[in-house]
Amino acid sequence: MTDIRQGGCLCGNARYEINLDGYKTSNCHCLDCRRHAGAPYVTFTIVPLEQFRWINKPQGEIKTSQTAVRRFCAICGTYLQWEGEDQSHLAEINTATIDDPSGLIPTYEIYTKSRMDGVMPVSDAKQYREGEQL
Numbered sequence: 001m002t003d004i005r006q007g008g009c010l011c012g013n014a015r016y017e018i019n020l021d022g023y024k025t026s027n028c029h030c031l032d033c034r035r036h037a038g039a040p041y042v043t044f045t046i047v048p049l050e051q052f053r054w055i056n057k058p059q060g061e062i063k064t065s066q067t068a069v070r071r072f073c074a075i076c077g078t079y080l081q082w083e084g085e086d087q088s089h090l091a092e093i094n095t096a097t098i099d100d101p102s103g104l105i106p107t108y109e110i111y112t113k114s115r116m117d118g119v120m121p122v123s124d125a126k127q128y129r130e131g132e133q134l
């Protein structure tokens with residue numbers, strides 16, 4: 001059964017639609033995600049690019065490394081999407097911005113080498129010290 005959901009930023013300016021067929025959900029503990037979100041880690045939900053569309057695309061983008069652009073709302077600052085240059089066939093969306101994120105449980109975690117103290121691994125989730133090649 002097709003599971004299509006919508007999401008967006010805090011102020012409501014950025015909006016999107018995502019089709020969750022075959023999705024993967026993971027936690028990223030990398031320093032850049034942590035700092036951008038202002039949170040201990042970011043939970044991403046990943047689908048093929050053609051299963052994602054912006055209803056209203058946010059203006060904010062920042063390139064903090066050679067490999068990726070991070071997209072965010074330029075008004076309220078919400079971190080919405082990670083766009084990897086070698087993963088341009090995928091849409092990687094900040095799960096916490098989906099209106100109804102129920103059931104999207106991380107099955108793996110990446111950059112666990114920089115997991116913050118006090119943050120426990122998700123039980124049964126695969127653990128990768130660095131990135132996982134998708």
Ligand SMILES: [Zn+2]
Nearest residue numbers: 009011073076
């Ligand atoms: Zn916003």
Ligand SMILES: [Zn+2]
Nearest residue numbers: 028029030033
């Ligand atoms: Zn990250």
